[in-house]
Amino acid sequence: MSAVLFFIAAIGALGGAIAVVTLRNPFYSVLALVVHLVMLAALFLLLRAEFVAAAQVIVYAGAVMVLYVFVVAYVGEAEELAGGNTLRILGPLIAVALAIVLCIAMLGSGLAGIKSKGAHYVLGFGTPRQIGTLLLTKYLFPFELASILLLVAAVGAVMLARRRRGLEPDEEIRRRIGTPRPAYTGTMAEAAGERGGELAPAPRTGRQPVVSGAAPDEGGW
Amino acid sequence: MAPTTFAWPILLCPLVGTVVIALGYRRLPGRSAGWIGTLAIALAFGFSVATLVAMLHHSPSHRTFTSALWNYDVSAGVDAQVSILVDPVSVFMVLVVSGVSAMIHLYSVSYLTADRGYSRYFAYLNYFVFSMLLLVLAGNFVLLIVGWAFVGAASYLLISFWYRRTTATGAGLKAFVINAVGDVGLVLATFILFKHTGTVEFLKTFRRVPLVFPHDSTPLVVACLLLGVGAFAKSAQVPLHTWLPDAMEGPTPVSALIHAATMVTAGVYLIVRMHTLFEQAPTAADVTAIGGGLTVLIAASIALVVTDLKRVIAYSTMSQIGYMIMGASVGAYSAALFHLMTHAFFKALLFMAAGSVIGAMAGSQSLDRMGGFRKALPFTFVCFLVGGLALSGFPPFSGWLSKDDIIDFLNHRGGGFVILGVLGYVAAFMTGIYTFRMIFRVFFGAPCEEARELEQGHLAHADVPRNPMTGEEEDVDVGFPGPGHYIAEREIPMKVAMTALAVLALIGGALQIPAVDHAISTFLSPTFATSHLYRHEPSTGSAWLGLAIGALVAVAAIAVAYRVWIAVPGTATRLRERFAAVHTFLFNKWYFDELIDLLIVRPALWFGRMADSVLERVIVGEGITGGAVGLVRAGSAAVRRAQSGFLRYYAGLMVIGLFAVALYFLVSSS
Amino acid sequence: MAIGWYLVVSALIFCIGAAGVLTRRNPLVILLCLELMLNAANLALIAFSRMWGGEDGQVFALIVMVVAACEVVIGLGLIVAIYRRRLPIDVDELSELQG
Numbered sequence: 001m002s003a004v005l006f007f008i009a010a011i012g013a014l015g016g017a018i019a020v021v022t023l024r025n026p027f028y029s030v031l032a033l034v035v036h037l038v039m040l041a042a043l044f045l046l047l048r049a050e051f052v053a054a055a056q057v058i059v060y061a062g063a064v065m066v067l068y069v070f071v072v073a074y075v076g077e078a079e080e081l082a083g084g085n086t087l088r089i090l091g092p093l094i095a096v097a098l099a100i101v102l103c104i105a106m107l108g109s110g111l112a113g114i115k116s117k118g119a120h121y122v123l124g125f126g127t128p129r130q131i132g133t134l135l136l137t138k139y140l141f142p143f144e145l146a147s148i149l150l151l152v153a154a155v156g157a158v159m160l161a162r163r164r165r166g167l168e169p170d171e172e173i174r175r176r177i178g179t180p181r182p183a184y185t186g187t188m189a190e191a192a193g194e195r196g197g198e199l200a201p202a203p204r205t206g207r208q209p210v211v212s213g214a215a216p217d218e219g220g221w
Numbered sequence: 222m223a224p225t226t227f228a229w230p231i232l233l234c235p236l237v238g239t240v241v242i243a244l245g246y247r248r249l250p251g252r253s254a255g256w257i258g259t260l261a262i263a264l265a266f267g268f269s270v271a272t273l274v275a276m277l278h279h280s281p282s283h284r285t286f287t288s289a290l291w292n293y294d295v296s297a298g299v300d301a302q303v304s305i306l307v308d309p310v311s312v313f314m315v316l317v318v319s320g321v322s323a324m325i326h327l328y329s330v331s332y333l334t335a336d337r338g339y340s341r342y343f344a345y346l347n348y349f350v351f352s353m354l355l356l357v358l359a360g361n362f363v364l365l366i367v368g369w370a371f372v373g374a375a376s377y378l379l380i381s382f383w384y385r386r387t388t389a390t391g392a393g394l395k396a397f398v399i400n401a402v403g404d405v406g407l408v409l410a411t412f413i414l415f416k417h418t419g420t421v422e423f424l425k426t427f428r429r430v431p432l433v434f435p436h437d438s439t440p441l442v443v444a445c446l447l448l449g450v451g452a453f454a455k456s457a458q459v460p461l462h463t464w465l466p467d468a469m470e471g472p473t474p475v476s477a478l479i480h481a482a483t484m485v486t487a488g489v490y491l492i493v494r495m496h497t498l499f500e501q502a503p504t505a506a507d508v509t510a511i512g513g514g515l516t517v518l519i520a521a522s523i524a525l526v527v528t529d530l531k532r533v534i535a536y537s538t539m540s541q542i543g544y545m546i547m548g549a550s551v552g553a554y555s556a557a558l559f560h561l562m563t564h565a566f567f568k569a570l571l572f573m574a575a576g577s578v579i580g581a582m583a584g585s586q587s588l589d590r591m592g593g594f595r596k597a598l599p600f601t602f603v604c605f606l607v608g609g610l611a612l613s614g615f616p617p618f619s620g621w622l623s624k625d626d627i628i629d630f631l632n633h634r635g636g637g638f639v640i641l642g643v644l645g646y647v648a649a650f651m652t653g654i655y656t657f658r659m660i661f662r663v664f665f666g667a668p669c670e671e672a673r674e675l676e677q678g679h680l681a682h683a684d685v686p687r688n689p690m691t692g693e694e695e696d697v698d699v700g701f702p703g704p705g706h707y708i709a710e711r712e713i714p715m716k717v718a719m720t721a722l723a724v725l726a727l728i729g730g731a732l733q734i735p736a737v738d739h740a741i742s743t744f745l746s747p748t749f750a751t752s753h754l755y756r757h758e759p760s761t762g763s764a765w766l767g768l769a770i771g772a773l774v775a776v777a778a779i780a781v782a783y784r785v786w787i788a789v790p791g792t793a794t795r796l797r798e799r800f801a802a803v804h805t806f807l808f809n810k811w812y813f814d815e816l817i818d819l820l821i822v823r824p825a826l827w828f829g830r831m832a833d834s835v836l837e838r839v840i841v842g843e844g845i846t847g848g849a850v851g852l853v854r855a856g857s858a859a860v861r862r863a864q865s866g867f868l869r870y871y872a873g874l875m876v877i878g879l880f881a882v883a884l885y886f887l888v889s890s891s
Numbered sequence: 892m893a894i895g896w897y898l899v900v901s902a903l904i905f906c907i908g909a910a911g912v913l914t915r916r917n918p919l920v921i922l923l924c925l926e927l928m929l930n931a932a933n934l935a936l937i938a939f940s941r942m943w944g945g946e947d948g949q950v951f952a953l954i955v956m957v958v959a960a961c962e963v964v965i966g967l968g969l970i971v972a973i974y975r976r977r978l979p980i981d982v983d984e985l986s987e988l989q990g
Contacts, residue, residue, distance in 0.1 A: 006892045010900045017904050017927050021911035026919045033923050036904075040930055047897065047941045052933075052949045055956060064926075064960050071967045072919055075974045087869050091913030094873065098880045099906035105887050106898045114895040119944025130946050131953070139950050146957040153961035160968035161975075866989025868921070868982040872912045 006046055012039035030068050037061040049126045225288035227272040228307045231315055232354055234265040239347035246340035255330035258343035262326050262350055266319040273312050284309055284747045287360050301421050306360035310748045314357040314490055321482045321565045322350045324718040328573050329474040331712035335705025349375035353483050362411040362421040372484050373400040380471040385700030388690050392467035399464045403454020410447035413440055427497040437504055445498050445505030456488030456542045458516040463814050465539055469531040473576030481538050481572055482565035489561055492549040496752055506550045513546030514641045519811055521651035526807045528588045530575050533659050538568055540648060544627050547641055552754025553630035555742035559733050560627055563619035567611035567726040573719050574605040577709040578663055582671050583683040593668030597675035601709050602664050604719045609660050611726040613653035614775040619730035625771040633759035646774055653778020661786040680706060735764035897938035905931035916981050922966045929959045
């Protein structure tokens with residue numbers, strides 16, 4: 001019975017992962033990730049990690065992914081054009097190679113417990129009570145640090161996304177982007193003399209930069 | 222009181238003098254820098270006399286004293302301390318040096334009054350006297366080299382004293398470079414001696430040399446020849462002599478002090494001090510003697526034709542030093558030092574008198590323009606005459622006794638040295654001629670314009686100051702001679718100094734009259750106790766015969782000079798036309814300058830240019846540094862391409878790295 | 892099922908996430924793939940925790956979840972800021988930090 005459940009969850013997780021990577025529309029990718037996360041929660045349950053599975057669904061799939069959905073809705077759907085650079089082919093190849101190596105490493109490692117179904121089950125393994133005890137005794141310091149990390153991230157997010165003076169008109173932004181850069185704020189490439197202080201050159205796909213409204217020879221941004 | 226207690230202050234006084242003048246040069250009022258300098262040297266002379274008196278209290282065989290202040294370089298095998306050696310020779314030398322220097326300082330107080338560099342001059346002059354005294358009092362090779370180098374530096378500073386004159390700075394450089402050649406010789410000789418004897422102290426070296434070196438062994442001959450190179454460079458002997466005539470660019474008192482009385486005698490002092498070595502390596506001694514002999518003749522011949530007043534006296538110095546070198550090389554140590562002393566007196570006197578004449582000529586030094594100063598400069602004339610007679614060896618002046626002392630010894634030693642003795646007489650004849658050529662041309666004949674003006678009581682002044690050699694226009698600001706011209710008749714310090722020296726030039730010979738007294742040789746004999754040549758005194762008879770011949774030669778020379786320049790006017794011009802080729806050869810100073818230019822200067826310049834354009838620019842500039850730079854640039858450009866700015870490439874690199882690490886661990890653990 | 896199966900699944904999810912990071916150009920999707928990789932690590936941790944019988948791995952996985960959340964927050968904040976500047980949301984275009 002558990003084997004069947006395992007296979008269903010595993011295939012679901014893998015399928016969700018592949019869907020995240022391959023779907024064009026980022027919204028669909030987000031949804032695929034939600035599915036993946038739920039499947040992963042199932043796998044956690046199979047491994048008797050009750051609390052972590054619950055946290056996964058509530059926190060990860062429930063909060064973080066909702067955040068993602070909001071941002072994807074705000075940012076909109078950027079259609080990606082197919083590009084012909086080497087990494088599109090090489091990337092998956094490298095990933096496959098890595099997978100092979102990792103599998104060989106794990107399965108051929110001679111670790112005794114890999115073949116077993118796990119240690120002898122102790123009642124209360126994976127319960128909130130056990131996790132809570134650990135968090136407040138043995139792992140108190142990481143627990144507190146994690147909370148500080150969350151605080152820092154929250155502050156950082158607020159700083160990054162805040163507006164300065166209300167909504168800025170398009171002309172303001174174009175002017176600010178188009179003004180010449182002050183001294184010594186160029187890129188290292190400019191300093192090395194390989195690119196004169198002009199705007200970013202056309203990318204390898206030949207697309208024009210979006211800031212084509214500003215005069216191209218007024219310096220970068 | 223031990224003599225060394227008085228000897229250290231001899232060094233201290235000029236050192237303090239130079240420091241005080243140098244530090245206070247802006248604040249010292251008027252001519253006080255000159256008086257401070259003169260006082261310092263006078264004190265040094267006082268201490269020298271005190272040292273002499275203290276030394277005379279000891280018995281003659283116990284008159285060698287050393288004293289060390291602190292360790293200079295006492296380390297593995299080397300035992301160099303700051304030590305002085307006080308023995309009869311060094312006391313003799315410090316007396317001569319400090320005495321004559323005091324007179325020249327006194328002379329300079331008036332002579333350079335209007336010069337804007339007055340204080341600097343006296344700082345340099347005191348520094349020079351300090352260096353010379355250090356050289357003479359040094360008790361080991363290291364301190365000798367220090368004094369030697371300092372003297373060279375002081376000479377450079379003083380020759381190019383009027384530093385805005387390009388002729389003066391060029392002359393200073395020439396003197397310094399040639400002196401550097403001599404320094405190399407001296408230092409290499411020290412190395413060779415130290416390697417074999419294991420010590421740098423003089424007394425220890427002299428004791429060990431006869432034990433360590435067999436008679437005439439090659440290392441010792443080489444060391445003595447190198448010492449000879451040093452001596453020849455410092456004393457301006459052929460072939461390292463070309464700097465001395467050019468050194469006349471310095472002020473006249475400088476020429477008097479450095480290039481007549483003291484620095485150029487350092488070579489003679491060196492050979493006399495190292496007599497133990499030279500006696501153990503007679504080959505080297507013979508070489509230096511021949512060198513001295515050649516110089517005597519060559520310099521005298523050039524002095525016959527040059528037309529610059531100071532340069533005649535300079536070549537005369539070269540010639541007389543040649544006598545001293547000859548004497549010191551063959552064993553006539555006391556005779557050489559005796560001639561050194563008398564030469565200091567009359568040569569300094571000659572230069573001082575020449576300075577007075579040049580002052581009357583408003584800076585011009587050309588014999589062609591001078592004439593008939595007898596009535597205008599009577600005191601100067603008398604001094605010049607006294608000096609000239611002493612130089613020519615006219616009895617009873619000091620030069621007569623000292624020069625013939627040397628020639629006597631040469632003849633007495635016999636063998637090939639008799640040739641040198643005959644050369645000595647020939648050169649003495651030429652000496653008389655050129656000396657009186659000078660005297661007759663300057664003081665006799667129709668008075669030149671400046672002389673006539675001076676007879677009216679008006680000292681000539683040039684409208685535009687000019688370089689006496691090239692005629693370039695100058696000004697009178699610092700770096701060029703000052704606007705004042707001074708003659709002995711009008712300045713009391715100059716008169717006092719010249720009178721003192723004139724008296725000494727007249728009666729100085731009385732210290733060593735054969736068969737009458739032997740003050741000098743007796744005084745010096747403790748230093749030469751181990752010398753086997755020192756005892757070879759010529760017999761009294763041959764000494765008086767030599768003196769008689771010398772007197773005859775001098776009289777004959779004066780007579781010839783009189784005939785050529787006074788009695789039959791125009792003889793000089795006719796002789797010059799008849800012997801035009803010889804005249805040109807002598808006038809161009811035997812083409813030594815051209816030879817050195819061809820053999821040494823041009824290859825050196827070529828090498829320098831080649832080093833700059835090939836070695837420096839191409840190999841080092843473009844090859845080594847440029848190559849390193851290019852390599853770094855290329856390397857960093859290659860590495861920089863990994864920083865593409867594309868996020869996915871960075872991620873790709875990370876994944877590849879992870880893959881490589883996992884693979885490595887997989888492989889290494891299997 | 893034996894623990895090894897879970898580990899293989901974890902490795903596969905990790906590599907799928909890595910491939911996604913290397914191939915996609917939308918930074919949002921790249922962040923999603925990053926989440927995949929983090930989750931794969933979580934799975935491995937939980938599996939090992941089951942193998943050893945201690946809950947340490949689970950605590951670690953919780954902390955990883957916290958870190959992932961923080962990272963997502965900052966990343967999304969950056970993307971919003973970039974979008975506000977009217978720049979293209981394309982990691983190939985945003986390549987000024989180079990040289």
